Every structure is written in C-alpha cells, then in structure tokens.
Amino acid sequence: MLKRACDLLEEIELLLDMKGNAIPELRDKEWGYDLAFLVDMTDHLSALNVKLQGNDQLIKEMYSLIKGFQIKLRLWESKIRNQNPAHFPTLKNHDTSNPQYQNYGDKLAVLREEFSERFGDLKKHSQAIEVFASPFSVDVTAIPEDIQMEIIELQYNDELRKKFDDSSVYQFYKKHVSVTVYPKLSAHARKMMAVFGSTYVCEQLFSKRNLFKNKYRSVLTDGHLVCTLRVVTSSIQPDIDELVSQRQHNHLTRPLPLTCGNTIPSFSSAFFPVHMPPSSIPSPPIMAPTTDSHSLIHPPRWSDIPIVLSSLLLDDYEMIIGMRDY
Incomplete structure (x- = not known):
C-alpha cells in the first residue's frame, strides 16, 4: 500500500x-x-x-x-x-x-x-542451535563435553552424513539418529524441536476461533468450539465421503437404543462414538411427552457435525502421535 x-x-x-x-x-x-x-x-x-x-x-x-x-x-x-x-x-x-x-x-x-x-x-543459545542444525560441521572443541563423543562418532559415520544431506533436519533426527546409540544428541534434538520459534500458530488459532465464535452462532457450546478448532487446526485431511458412508452404514446396520416410555433413540449413542468423553457430548433435544406414534425424531444440528469429525480424527491423530519418536 x-x-x-x-x-x-x-x-x-x-x-x-x-x-x-x-x-x-x-x-x-x-x-x-x-x-x-x-x-x-x-x-x-x-x-x-x-x-x-x-x-x-x-x-x-x-x-x-x-x-x-x-x-x-x-x-x-x-x-x-x-x-x-x-x-x-x-x-x-x-x-x-x-x-x-x-x-x-x-x-x-x-x-x-x-x-x-x-x-x-x-x-x-547459538551454540546449541548450531549443534542441532549442523552436527557434521560443528567444532567439537567448542561444544559441551557431555556430547562431544557422540558428535565425533556421528561426524565419522559416512552413511549418516549422506542421509543428513538427503533429508530434512527433522526427518534425520526422527528416523536415522538412534536413541540408544546417540542418547544425549537425541535428547538435545528433541529439546530444540520443541522450541516455539514464533507465535504464528497460536495467533492463527485465535483468528480461526473468532471466525467460529460470533454473535450469529449463539448455540455454539464450549464443547462444540473445542472440537471445531481441533478439526480446522489438524494437519490430517479428513475423507468426508468415507466418513459419511461409514455413518450411513452404521445407522442402517445397528439398531438404535430406545428409552422407556418413548420411541426416542439415545442421542449420544446414536450419533457419537463410545470413546468420546461425556463432557463433549451435547445434551439430547428437549421433547415434550407425546402419544403420537408418528412423532419425528430431532436430527442433530449442523453445529454438532464437527464433534463427529473430530472424534473420528482423534483416533488417527493419537495413533500417529504414538508412532512418533518424539
């Protein structure tokens, strides 16, 4: 401008x-x-x-x-x-x-x-950053003594040197640096990777929160907001078509549990996985007692859909996190 x-x-x-x-x-x-x-x-x-x-x-x-x-x-x-x-x-x-x-x-x-x-x-902390970023070219005499032996062994490992040149720093420490062979170097790498370089991700999260939580969405609860933010900030891309087909298959093959006195299915068991915490499951719709056998069942609101998606993504996300070394 x-x-x-x-x-x-x-x-x-x-x-x-x-x-x-x-x-x-x-x-x-x-x-x-x-x-x-x-x-x-x-x-x-x-x-x-x-x-x-x-x-x-x-x-x-x-x-x-x-x-x-x-x-x-x-x-x-x-x-x-x-x-x-x-x-x-x-x-x-x-x-x-x-x-x-x-x-x-x-x-x-x-x-x-x-x-x-x-x-x-x-x-x-420039020395610690240099050890993490350039372990093969760092001056061994200028680094802490407790990590010198491991750095020397690493620098004279031609196979690891080639892998360092062919991959990113993150992938190198994750896949090729053994925790058992290089325990102190691995711990140092985890420490450096855990440092937040900027507040960009945090600011991005708050910006997305402001888009969802506004005066036009007064029925959005804290549980809905948490699940919605989990979906929009996840790096895992959901397969919407597959999720919808699974939901349709479950509704067709699994009978809906009924409550005593009314033909109203349990809202939580019908639309939400068992492993979801009770606090994140929305309350069932309030319905007046009726003797009409043809009364309609209230469908889930559109604001409830992120909860379903986030709960399905959560299993995959936890599995991937569990597979990471750090």
Missing part, C-alpha cells in the same frame, strides 16, 4: 490541488527522499516477516533468517553511508545527490542495534 501511494504521488498531489486541499510536504524534496527510504525499508521488513511465518518451522531456520537479516542491515548501512542505494530501488530513482544518506545510515544502525537487543537470547 505504501509503495503504491509513493508511485502515485504526482497524481495524489494533483487531485488534492483540484480539491483545494494542497499538502506542502508533497512538494518537499527531502520529504520525498524520506518517503522513498521508508517504502524500501518497509518492503525489506515485510519480506522478512513473511519468511518467518508458517507452520512446521524449526528454531534453526528462523534463527538463520534473523542472522542473515542482521548481516544485510550492516551491508545496507555501509552502502548508504557511501551514497550507494543499490538495495533501495525506490530511493535510487530519486536524485543521487540526496543529502539525507548519512541520516539514513544512522537509522539503519539504530535498527541493527534493536535487532541485536531483541534477539539477544537467541545469540546466547
């Missing part, structure tokens, strides 16, 4: 003049230089922000992105102070005799210091 406004600056100035709302800053050259620098710097920061987002990102990947950006800041500061806006395309299109270059260099230096302070905790 800021880049588009900068590209249309002349048109915006003409429009405001026609309306009698002229802004003198639009004709100020120094203000234009500042805007161009802000546009380029915002683009760089936005690109970094996009790279840091997403699921299944390990701490070593995010730390590498931060380190790389800090190196870029140092390079940009050096070039800007030498009046070379090579990596600032919008600023480069302006007059090269811009007297504000030294000021921009100072701004970049402040930003670089803020990055160093903000991510200082990561720098303290």
Whole structure:
C-alpha cells in the first residue's frame, strides 16, 4: 500500500490541488527522499516477516533468517553511508545527490542495534542451535563435553552424513539418529524441536476461533468450539465421503437404543462414538411427552457435525502421535 501511494504521488498531489486541499510536504524534496527510504525499508521488513511465518518451522531456520537479516542491515548501512542505494530501488530513482544518506545510515544502525537487543537470547543459545542444525560441521572443541563423543562418532559415520544431506533436519533426527546409540544428541534434538520459534500458530488459532465464535452462532457450546478448532487446526485431511458412508452404514446396520416410555433413540449413542468423553457430548433435544406414534425424531444440528469429525480424527491423530519418536 505504501509503495503504491509513493508511485502515485504526482497524481495524489494533483487531485488534492483540484480539491483545494494542497499538502506542502508533497512538494518537499527531502520529504520525498524520506518517503522513498521508508517504502524500501518497509518492503525489506515485510519480506522478512513473511519468511518467518508458517507452520512446521524449526528454531534453526528462523534463527538463520534473523542472522542473515542482521548481516544485510550492516551491508545496507555501509552502502548508504557511501551514497550507494543499490538495495533501495525506490530511493535510487530519486536524485543521487540526496543529502539525507548519512541520516539514513544512522537509522539503519539504530535498527541493527534493536535487532541485536531483541534477539539477544537467541545469540546466547547459538551454540546449541548450531549443534542441532549442523552436527557434521560443528567444532567439537567448542561444544559441551557431555556430547562431544557422540558428535565425533556421528561426524565419522559416512552413511549418516549422506542421509543428513538427503533429508530434512527433522526427518534425520526422527528416523536415522538412534536413541540408544546417540542418547544425549537425541535428547538435545528433541529439546530444540520443541522450541516455539514464533507465535504464528497460536495467533492463527485465535483468528480461526473468532471466525467460529460470533454473535450469529449463539448455540455454539464450549464443547462444540473445542472440537471445531481441533478439526480446522489438524494437519490430517479428513475423507468426508468415507466418513459419511461409514455413518450411513452404521445407522442402517445397528439398531438404535430406545428409552422407556418413548420411541426416542439415545442421542449420544446414536450419533457419537463410545470413546468420546461425556463432557463433549451435547445434551439430547428437549421433547415434550407425546402419544403420537408418528412423532419425528430431532436430527442433530449442523453445529454438532464437527464433534463427529473430530472424534473420528482423534483416533488417527493419537495413533500417529504414538508412532512418533518424539
């Protein structure tokens, strides 16, 4: 948005003049230089922000992105102070005799210091991250003594080295690093993989919750909400056609239990698996006593469908989690 406004600056100035709302800053050259620098710097920061987002990102990947950006800041500061806006395309299109270059260099230096302070905790654990991310190239003499022997054995294992090159870090530690042969290295890897690099997943969960829980869904209970969030956040893709066919088959082949005095089937046993906790099963519909033998049975509400799906997914999810080494 800021880049588009900068590209249309002349048109915006003409429009405001026609309306009698002229802004003198639009004709100020120094203000234009500042805007161009802000546009380029915002683009760089936005690109970094996009790279840091997403699921299944390990701490070593995010730390590498931060380190790389800090190196870029140092390079940009050096070039800007030498009046070379090579990596600032919008600023480069302006007059090269811009007297504000030294000021921009100072701004970049402040930003670089803020990055160093903000991510200082990561720098303290850089050695542990390096052991996890690059076990075959790490300096053995610079790592903790309790893990040195295992790292040496790993570095001189040609078969594991090839598997490390051919697979991701996560798959390498999960499938190829034996807990019995490398117990301390495996424990260290589990510790690094458990670190949350960002709050992206948590923020995504709250955003999806706001979509479901709104004023138009007043009948949505806490149990429904939990099951709905479980479905939308699961990485397992449900086979809807297969689930529906199984449900139809169960209803056709299994007689519905009846309650005394009425021909009303048990709502929980008819529509929900036995293994579901009682708290997550919605209450049966309230029906007035009647002697009409043709009275209709209340069907489940659409808001109950996520509970059925989540309960079916839960078995597969727990099975997959149980198969994981960590």
